[in-house]
Amino acid sequence: MPESRRLFFALSLPTALQKQVIRWRADNFEPEDGRPVAAANLHLTLAFLGDVSDQKAGVLREIATRIQSPAFSLRLDDLGHWPRPGVVWLGTRRAPLALLQLASLLRSHAARNGCHQSTLPFHPHVSLLRGATRPVALPAATPQWQLDATDFSLYESRFHQGRTRYQCLQSWPLLAAPP
Numbered sequence: 301m302p303e304s305r306r307l308f309f310a311l312s313l314p315t316a317l318q319k320q321v322i323r324w325r326a327d328n329f330e331p332e333d334g335r336p337v338a339a340a341n342l343h344l345t346l347a348f349l350g351d352v353s354d355q356k357a358g359v360l361r362e363i364a365t366r367i368q369s370p371a372f373s374l375r376l377d378d379l380g381h382w383p384r385p386g387v388v389w390l391g392t393r394r395a396p397l398a399l400l401q402l403a404s405l406l407r408s409h410a411a412r413n414g415c416h417q418s419t420l421p422f423h424p425h426v427s428l429l430r431g432a433t434r435p436v437a438l439p440a441a442t443p444q445w446q447l448d449a450t451d452f453s454l455y456e457s458r459f460h461q462g463r464t465r466y467q468c469l470q471s472w473p474l475l476a477a478p479p
C-alpha cells in the first residue's frame with residue numbers, strides 16, 4: 301500500500317502572535333470550556349487535503365509553487381463557538397479578497413486532484429479550543445489582532461502518543477504589494 305499522509309494548506313501564526321493569543325486565551329476561558337490547541341499548532345486552514353499519497357502530494361506541491369497570489373493582512377477580530385464539532389475559534393469580520401481567492405484556488409486544485417472538499421462555505425478561522433461541545437461564555441470584548449500573511453504552507457497532521465502535532469513541510473511566498 302502506498303504511503304499516505306494527512307495534509308492541509310494553511311497560514312501560520314508568527315510566534316509573537318501565538319504568544320499573545322495563548323495569554324489572552326488563558327485569561328478568558330476556563331479549563332472545562334475545551335482543550336486548548338497548542339501554541340505551535342495555531343493556524344488558519346486554507347484547504348484540507350485529507351490522507352494524500354506522496355505522489356499526489358508532489359503534484360499539489362508543484363501547483364503551489366506556481367501560485368502567484370498577493371500578500372494580505374487579516375484582522376483577527378471575531379470570535380465564535382461551534383458546539384459541533386466543538387470548536388472555539390478566532391476569525392475575521394471582513395475576509396480580504398486575496399485570502400478568499402487563495403483558499404478557493406487551493407481548494408479547487410485539491411478537488412481536481414481527488415481531495416474531497418467540504419461543501420460548507422469557507423469560514424476562515426483559527427481553532428483555539430477543541431472538545432468544546434458544551435455552552436461556552438465567550439468574552440464580550442473581541443481581540444483585535446492582525447495577521448500579516450506573507451506566505452502559505454503545507455502541513456502534515458500527525459497523531460502521536462495522544463497528541464496532535466502539525467509539522468510544516470514547505471512554505472511558498474505570497475507576492476509583496478508593489479511599492
Ligand code: 2AM
Pocket residue numbers: 308344345348387418426427457
Ligand atoms: P478545524 O480547525 O476547524 O478543526 C488540520 O486538521 C486542520 O484541517 C484543522 O484546522 C481542521 O479544521 C481542518 N480540517 C480537519 N478535517 C477537516 C475536514 N474534513 N474538512 C475541512 N477541514 C478540516
